[in-house]
Amino acid sequence: MPLVPRPGLDRIQPYQPGQRPIGGGGPGVKLSANESALGPSPKAMAAYADAAGVIERYPDANAVGIRQALADRYGLKVENILMGIGSDELLSALVRTYAGAGDEVLYPTATFPMYRIYALSTGADIVQAPDAGYRADVDALLAAVTERTKVVIVANPNNPTGTYLPADEMARLRDGLRDDILLIIDAAYAEYVTKTDYDAGIALVDGTDNTVMTRTFSKVHGMASLRIGWCYAHADIVSLVGRIRSPFNVSSAGQAAGIAALVDKTHEDTVVAHTAKWHGIATQRLSALGLEITGTEGNFVCVGFPDEDGKRAKDADAFLRKSDIITRGMAGFGLPKHLRVTIGTDEEMEVCIDAIEAFVRAW
Ligand SMILES: Cc1ncc(COP(=O)(O)O)c(C=O)c1O
Structure with missing residues (x-):
């Protein structure tokens, strides 16, 4: 056979x-x-080079130092932060945690193609809602929800269109979704946004227990080859996703470089x-x-x-x-x-x- x-x-x-x-x-x-x-940051490169002498040891599996640095930088609680092998690992693990065969993963039309791969690899079906003027359309997303919808993913700002949903629109999306649907806000490009009506997702995560914000060190921090991402979510989500992530997912040198990058504003x-x-x-x-x-x-x-x-x-x-x-x-x-x-x-x-x-x- x-x-x-x-x-x-x-x-x-x-x-x-x-x-x-x-x-x-x-x-x-x-x-x-x-x-x-x-x-x-030159400081991140120096921290990375300093870590070169200890590559025989496994990294801190809980990545306490870099999670604390993120908590300090953004005013968050450490227990709500989880690190990943790029935000890619976290997006994949989040979808796997909440969707499976027979479920639907919903996202806009012109967006990051990995969402399709994460969804299909769990056995879930994908549903794409039409965009409006190259932007995610909250009404179209809500109209595309079915009983089978388990996860909604919105890149904000969106890759590749460079459009974004203002905070009130994202909140309207969350309000319109059932409580048993996970909303993932993929904020890989958050640091570049200067618009005052934008929120990367922190406020919405704080106010709900079914919303996740994912972030990355690959973009503004220029560390794509080190593969470091993080997410911010309710502690229950962090705990569940933490069970299926790889145990030593961020290298020691990566953790050191990330901490240095965060303080080099x-x-x-x-x-x-x-x-x-x-x-x-x-x-x-x-x-x-x-x-x-x-x-x-x-x-x-x-x-x-x-x-x-x-x-x-x-x-x-x-x-x-x-x-x-x-x-x-x-x-x-x-x-x-x-x-x-x-x-x-x-x-x-x-x-x-x-x-x-x-x-x-x-x-
Ligand atoms: C919207 C979006 N999400 C996630 C990622 C993945 O980033 P990472 O390097 O953190 O895995 C990218 C990378 O291009 C992206 O454009």
């Missing part, structure tokens, strides 16, 4: 990570994975200011070409191209690749007419925007 995998796995295509420059033909610019243009502010500056410049220069920019938040801009021969997003992608400039086609994220450009360094942004301008001017 052949091995029979769990139902649902045949519907999963492996995640396609952002590609790297191949070398030759241009400067080699990687703007495909929403990594930090400015890298980590100056570096974080520099990253946020650099990102805002280039978000503004990219939006202004690309909009002036008649291209559509879908949102205002995050460390990326999502650019819409015309649906005409030679002008499509895939044509722009091919044009940029000739100069070894690697952005990300968004077909796999539900937006086939768009490219997502991660905010890079000053030089990378000049090169990339110049190239897109050259592409459009040749039409």
Whole structure:
């Protein structure tokens, strides 16, 4: 008898990570994975290097130091914080904790493709509610809820559109969901948001026992290769998810670097200011070409191209690749007419925007 995998796995295509420059033909610019243009805090790098002498020991399984540093930084209780191998591990574990075969996991249409993989891998079905103007639509999400809905996931701000739900809209979503539905607010890009009507999710988690906020050190803290994420939730959720996570999921060096990153607010502010500056410049220069920019938040801009021969997003992608400039086609994220450009360094942004301008001017 052949091995029979769990139902649902045949519907999963492996995640396609952002590609790297191949070398030759241009400067080699990687703007495909929403990594930090400015890298980590020098203090985080020093803490990481300091930890190099003790790699024979398992890390602190409870990651007390970094959880305490997060609690101090954001005014939270340590028992409500759980660390993960990136926020990826936590998103996966949360879905596995609350959804299984026969259940539904609901999320918006144009969003982070890993939600699909987490849901299908538990045997659950996925339901996607239509967006409104590239933004999650609370009414559409609520209308898509069925008796089988167990988990709702909203990236806020959303990758790839850069749109966000203000705090009152997210609260309206929570209010409209049954109490037995877990709401996951994936706030991977929270630190970049400057809008005053935004809340990363802390207030909603505080006021409910069925809401989780996930966060990451991969974006504003520039530590994507260390794989450190965290979530903030009611202690019962933390306890349940804590049972199925990997025991030593954050390395000692990662914990040390994360603690150092959290206290280096100056570096974080520099990253946020650099990102805002280039978000503004990219939006202004690309909009002036008649291209559509879908949102205002995050460390990326999502650019819409015309649906005409030679002008499509895939044509722009091919044009940029000739100069070894690697952005990300968004077909796999539900937006086939768009490219997502991660905010890079000053030089990378000049090169990339110049190239897109050259592409459009040749039409
Ligand atoms: C919306 C969103 N959520 C989660 C993640 C995963 O981040 P991490 O590196 O913490 O696993 C990403 C990474 O790009 C993301 O864009």
